[in-house]
Amino acid sequence: xxxxxxxxxxxxxxxxxxxxxxxxxxxxxxxxxxxxxxxxxxxxxxxxxxxxxxxxxxxxxxxxxxxxxxxxxxxxxxxxxxxxxxxxxxxxxxxxxxxxxxxxxxxxxxxxxxxxxxxxxxxxxxxxxxxxxxxxxxxxxxxxxxxxx
Amino acid sequence: xxxxxxxxxxxxxxxxxxxxxxxxxxxxxxxxxxxxxxxxxxxxxxxxxxxxxxxxxxxxxxxxxxxxxxxxxxxxxxxxxxxxxxxxxxxxxxxxxxxxxxxxxxxxxxxxxxxxxxxxxxxxxxxxxxxxxxxxxxxxxxxxxxxxx
DNA sequence: GCTGGACTTGACGTCGGTGTCAAGGCATAC
DNA sequence: GTATGCCTTGACACCGACGTCAAGTCCAGC
Numbered sequence: 637x638x639x640x641x642x643x644x645x646x647x648x649x650x651x652x653x654x655x656x657x658x659x660x661x662x663x664x665x666x667x668x669x670x671x672x673x674x675x676x677x678x679x680x681x682x683x684x685x686x687x688x689x690x691x692x693x694x695x696x697x698x699x700x701x702x703x704x705x706x707x708x709x710x711x712x713x714x715x716x717x718x719x720x721x722x723x724x725x726x727x728x729x730x731x732x733x734x735x736x737x738x739x740x741x742x743x744x745x746x747x748x749x750x751x752x753x754x755x756x757x758x759x760x761x762x763x764x765x766x767x768x769x770x771x772x773x774x775x776x777x778x779x780x781x782x783x784x785x
Numbered sequence: 786x787x788x789x790x791x792x793x794x795x796x797x798x799x800x801x802x803x804x805x806x807x808x809x810x811x812x813x814x815x816x817x818x819x820x821x822x823x824x825x826x827x828x829x830x831x832x833x834x835x836x837x838x839x840x841x842x843x844x845x846x847x848x849x850x851x852x853x854x855x856x857x858x859x860x861x862x863x864x865x866x867x868x869x870x871x872x873x874x875x876x877x878x879x880x881x882x883x884x885x886x887x888x889x890x891x892x893x894x895x896x897x898x899x900x901x902x903x904x905x906x907x908x909x910x911x912x913x914x915x916x917x918x919x920x921x922x923x924x925x926x927x928x929x930x931x932x933x934x
Numbered sequence: 935g936c937t938g939g940a941c942t943t944g945a946c947g948t949c950g951g952t953g954t955c956a957a958g959g960c961a962t963a964c
Numbered sequence: 965g966t967a968t969g970c971c972t973t974g975a976c977a978c979c980g981a982c983g984t985c986a987a988g989t990c991c992a993g994c
Contacts (some may be wrong), residue, residue, distance in 0.1 A: 640970060650971090651952060669960060671971055691888050695951070713895055726892040733885050736878055739840050743875040746862055789940060799941085800982060818990055820941055844981070 639664075642674045646682040656685060659695060661702050681705050684712045692729070697721050788813075791823045795831040805834060808844060810851050830854050833861045841878070846870050 643650045656662040657672075662681065664672035681702055688698045700721050701712030712718055792799045805811040806821075811830065813821035830851055837847045849870050850861030861867055 638971075649952075651954085654973090655951070669971080671960090689951085691891065692885075713898075719896065722892055722896050726889065726896060729885055729889045729892060733882065733889060736841075736882050736885065740875065740878045740882060742840065743871055743878060747868065747871050747875060749862075787941075798982075800984085803943090804980095804982060818941080820990080838981085 637674050637679075638667075639672045639674070642679060642682065645679055646686055648682065648686055653682065656682070656695070661685060661695070661699060677705075693721075693725060697725065786823050786828075787816075788821045788823070791828060791831065794828055795835055797831065797835055802831065805831070805844070810834060810844070810848060826854075842870075842874060846874065 637645075639650045639653055643653055646653075653662060657664060662678065662685075664674055664678070667673045684701050684705060685695070685698045688701060689695065700715060700717035704715035704718050705712045707715070709715060713722060786794075788799045788802055792802055795802075802811060802821075806813060811827065811834075813823055813827070816822045833850050833854060834844070834847045837850060838844065849864060849866035853864035853867050854861045856864070858864060862871060
């Protein structure tokens with residue numbers, strides 16, 4: 637099959653396929669007229685790449701999987717190098733999860749805090765200012781809580 | 786204070802400060818020689834921006850907080866617009882957390898799966914193959930992941 | 935006066951995975 | 965012949981928050 641069909645079957649674009657080839661992840665025979673020619677193995681390979689990309693892998697990280705498939709293995713994750721990438725990625729994701737959880741808790745805390753004082757600002761706001769201060773006081777900015785970092 | 790000092794105190798770079806100014810988030814008086822001149826309020830403002838950025842906010846999303854501070858409020862999240870951004874961000878983060886969790890579970894599943902069949906690849910591969918085996922041992926499967934990165 | 939550091943504006947580079955345009959070759963259908 | 969559509973390579977655009985370089989200005993110290 638040619639590049640357009642492969643792109644359709646793999647749910648991506650011809651641009652992406654050429655990009656993968658450009659980076660050595662995909663290779664194509666050429667027919668007499670110079671058009672790229674692919675087979676079912678290439679389709680599986682592209683699907684492997686796409687799957688990993690949508691999971692959050694970088695293109696470069698899909699390389700071990702691709703080479704694993706190329707070397708004749710049934711699945712791209714049947715090789716130690718792929719498993720190693722899996723491990724690294726799992727660690728990354730778990731770390732990210734941890735940090736995101738911290739952020740989430742922080743956001744929740746801020747929200748519940750501001751929910752408490754919500755009435756201080758939601759009185760008459762209509763247009764000109766994001767939040768005109770209803771309190772006549774607090775003209776000096778120096779008396780505040782220091783760095784929230 | 787001038788831009789270098791502000792950058793140091795806020796833990797960022799002069800380039801970033803000029804960038805914020807370029808995007809209307811920061812403004813500076815100019816001294817006679819044309820240098821930017823800042824005060825403590827600007828420092829607080831930059832710290833607000835930096836804090837939000839490191840949490841994962843986009844620069845544009847810090848604008849309501851900045852304007853809230855500018856309009857005289859004690860804290861940048863004292864205004865409805867800021868709270869609204871908090872809400873949106875919390876939703877985003879929670880959604881991201883959900884998806885990341887799916888990915889994590891997927892990765893874990895793949896890892897435990899490939900751990901089971903690990904010997905299917907560790908047979909004869911030596912060099913030209915990504916599937917090379919470093920050690921005849923390494924029998925510990927799901928016990929502890931060393932993650933040597 | 936001279937050196938050096940901090941400042942100014944302007945502009946290009948970065949990273950990743952594409953989108954998109956340009957200009958042309960080739961093939962099938964009418 | 966020509967219209968249509970897929971293919972080719974090449975190259976620029978994009979997003980965001982800056983890094984970094986260039987060339988010039990300003991000021992304090994010696």
